[in-house]
Amino acid sequence: MADIQSPLPGMFYHKPSPDEAAFKAKGDDVAVGDTIGLVEVMKTFIEVKSEIAGTFEAYVAEDSAPVTAGETLAMVSD
DSSP: EEEESSSSSEEEHHHHTTTTSOOOOTTEOOOOEEEEEEEEEEEEEEEOSSSSOEEEEOOSTTTTEOTTTTTTEEEEEE
């Protein structure tokens, strides 16, 4: 099991917009470079990309929640 961590502090979002589905759901395949969420910093949205391949397990951080740099956002199993 591997953690995907926030690269910077901000607000974390599971979805590209409020009316769309989450980037990943439990059981989805994850490839290196897949976007798993967004971190918003001062109205700028930064994609959080996976650095590992595997199976998406779960989001750890809540949707629309503040996060800190290095905080675990999601978990992927290999």
